[in-house]
Amino acid sequence: MAYFRKVPSKKAKSGYTWSFTIETGIDLLTGKRKQTTRRGFATKKEAENAAKELSTQLENGLNIVDNKMTLNQYLPKWLEMAAKRKVKVTTFVNYENVINNRILPVLGHLTLKDLNGSVCQKFFNLLIDQELSDGYIKSIYKVFNISLEKAIDWDLILKNPLRKVDIPKARKRNYTVWKRKELLYFLRVAKDESLDYFSLFFVCIYTGLRKGELLGLKWEDINFKDGTLHIQRNQVYLKGTFTYGSLKTESSNRVIKVDDETLHILMQHKKRQNELKLLYGSQYSNENLVFCRKNGKPMHPRALAVFFDSIIKKAEVSKIRFHDLRHTHATLLLEAGVSLKEVQERLGHSSIKMTGDIYAHVTDEMKSNASKKFSEYMQKNS
Incomplete structure (x- = not known):
């Protein structure tokens, strides 16, 4: 079902444009209804035609990306709904530590829409500048990457922005041993x-x-x-x-x-x-x-x-x-x-x-x- 409304616009000759909002299903993460809104139509008829076309696409399997969710909202849900059921307790604790201590303090406020290759590269460059070990940076990348791959599966994003990010290769560690x-x-x-x-x-x-x-x-x-x-x-x-x-x-x-x-x-x-x-x-x-x-x-x-x-x-x-x-x-x-x-x-x-x-x-x-x-x-x- 679609909802239509007039939107005031100084640029339009009529002084307004039309928008529509259409329901796209239930969000598995929140349990709430998912909606998509499209704006900028000159007439109500144009908005109705666009809504009808989008409804047809949805019926044929088109995925609507939820790009308003922030990492502060998404990553804890991913930990609870996916990671917790797939990895051992110690690994899960490591995942939690990486997310809560490294990723969210820097990127948590960003929406999934804002997360692109450039932003992610800057984030990992920051980790390198902090002189974290190559192995630790690689583990942060691993956790972040797994979580974003699942976001694709859940139709929250279309592409994983980490695929274009360069991180240092982990060097072999020199272990200290006793004679x-x-x-x-x-x-x-x-x-x-x-x-x-x-x-x-x-x-x-x-x-x-x-x-x-x-x-x-x-x-x-x-x-x-x-x-x-x-x-x-x-x-x-x-x-x-x-x-x-x-x-x-x-x-x-x-x-x-x-x-x-x-x-x-x-x-x-x-x-x-x-x-x-x-x-x-x-x-x-x-x-x-x-x-x-x-x-x-x-x-x-x-x-x-x-x-x-x-x-x-x-x-x-x-x-x-x-x-x-x-x-x-x-x-x-x-x-x-x-x-x-x-x-x-x-x-x-x-x-x-x-x-x-x-x-x-x-x-x-x-x-x-x-x-x-x-x-x-x-x-x-x-």
Whole structure:
């Protein structure tokens, strides 16, 4: 159904023009009726003909673009209606952070109509000028791009303006890892400070587990007889609540072998934990976590980070992130002569290419050593 009205106009000889408004369906995002208005017709008859033509086009499948919605309105709805149902909790939190902390403060007031290639390029140039890392800028682009592609699916825009935007290519990150001597000294200091944290650090260093995998480890995941750990869940801390979700990739669900010393440390850790269970009685949490607070409840990741940094400071070793213990483990494995394929499976990487890309600096040294050993062998007794 179309609605017609006169619109005052100084330019028209008659002193007015005609416009019409036509309903184009229901907006799936807001639940409200969608309407399109066209103006500037000299007579009512012209407006009626144009309305009739547009109605016919709509019946034949023409999409009417809603270009009045702002990013402040659209992006939160996209998060709730689309992203939340497709990605893992941790990924969703990252999406929220990118949108609320980076995109909306700068572009939130703009309508989808105002969002063009030039505006978007200026936005990413601003991010570059702020000296954000290439990888972080790429992740902002990814989230923004996915959201705008969905806006096309929902008939809110016709084209994605990000398709014409240039962003810097993410450079390979140089990971900071500890040498064997630093690692051993760190563990010595940690053992003097806290046996429970020492056990956690030791297992992390000797297995290469991610922090979420480590904090999600339960006693039933450990087979002391076979000397294996089954990595099958990830602990997530979100808005004051601990949850246990799926792992980063399918290959992250894995069973890894551990050495006798690691098993011994885990046994001693379990013995101390059993003593705490007797002490706390019914107040001890029954989650059966390997690494937890003294009452058995999940360990706060922030508390772990603070203690980790304090040991680094006391040990006077190189400052690294907790996640770099995983890189240290992998680097030392490769330096010890473990194959790239074995390292990939131990870390739970989805492909051997990913492992090779991350540890290219180590594999280059391995190639040089291989060449040197071959040359020495050929020259032996020649």
